[in-house]
């Protein structure tokens with residue numbers, strides 16, 4: 142398998158640290174608002190990569206943080222008259238709801254800053270002890286000059302960076318720093334803001350430090366894959382490398398993956414530009430499987446131009462795949478014959494060839510567009526076979542199994558749910574009872590079971606509703 146590594150700017154053979162296992166850290170959202178399609182695209186892109194790694198037999202330890210301490214959360218709390226904890230909790234729950242609709246697998250772990258303060262303080266202290274950081278008026282800054290590899294990820298030298306840096310920083314902050322490129326590891330508390338006690342006084346962590354701390358704590362000094370949006374390359378990931386490698390003396394991540402932007406009318410979709418589509422608004426209007434399919438169908442490194450017409454195109458393509466599935470399923474139920482011996486063997490061989498083609502395409506830096514074209518070829522085979530005068534059960538089942546298996550890599554469920562409404566409603570009732578009795582293990586198990594059957598639950602003040610995906 143080959144993966145494009147931002148650090149070396151080339152495709153490299155993928156070799157995990159431990160055979161059969163992949164440690165993967167993905168920078169998660171700042172939880173002050175509902176996610177927009179750009180955020181959802183990043184989550185879908187790395188979920189698809191995770192699914193493919195799992196498809197290839199790797200056991201993936203997938204850690205993605207929630208930034209729950211940040212200026213934006215504090216401001217949002219003032220607006221909503223909520224504490225920062227309440228703001229974070231509200232939007233973390235919303236994140237889980239939206240990503241569940243998009244069939245994004247839950248991370249192995251979602252660590253949060255508020256739960257990691259002690260580890261962060263210890264990490265910062267270690268950097269001070271090693272002279273990679275200094276205290277200035279209650280703040281602690283990273284001493285960028287001390288890390289000779291600074292700039293290696295984004296391909297910039299310290300001199301290049303220096304020439305632009307002084308203009309970017311406000312005067313007040315600049316006066317606290319030895320060098321304009323230095324960045325805050327710890328910020329002294331302002332009046333009335335959430336803060337924690339530290340050896341340097343009351344304060345809170347800077348943004349970059351949390352990812353170094355959480356990645357190392359949960360995945361080890363060196364991780365296999367570190368991923369995030371393209372815009373995080375500099376300064377966020379550059380700073381993560383500087384912090385982590387200064388502390389451990391080891392390479393922080395072996396492969397750096399960055400996903401492309403979602404554009405809208407030719408411009409990057411972002412909250413600051415105000416041209417964003419909120420994921421949950423779209424998911425209410427459009428079948429979530431179509432949105433998932435659209436977001437999963439672009440190459441993760443390329444930009445994705447979002448528009449009404451690409452959404453329609455995704456709908457049509459998904460419907461073609463579903464139709465092919467239904468065609469074979471129909472014959473299977475209606476008149477498939479028991480397999481005798483050797484009939485249609487060439488079709489089984491064809492299936493193997495397509496599977497190998499799929500793996501070859503996806504092994505090449507997760508080339509989703511090419512992988513999808515193999516899925517369309519397979520759909521064509523299904524359509525042709527479903528029109529044969531005689532259809533054999535074993536062949537049809539093999540076709541459906543391979544078709545579902547490959548579709549699942551993209552997070553698409555093609556099988557119609559076998560559950561009827563009454564069964565679903567009975568399970569929803571049982572889940573409500575379990576929740577009332579605080580038996581969350583049972584209630585989660587029911588929700589997960591339904592999800593596996595393609596049924597998504599939506600808890601509203603008026604009760605629980607369900608949706609087939």
Ligand SMILES: [Zn+2]
Nearest residue numbers: 168169352377
């Ligand atoms: Zn990060």
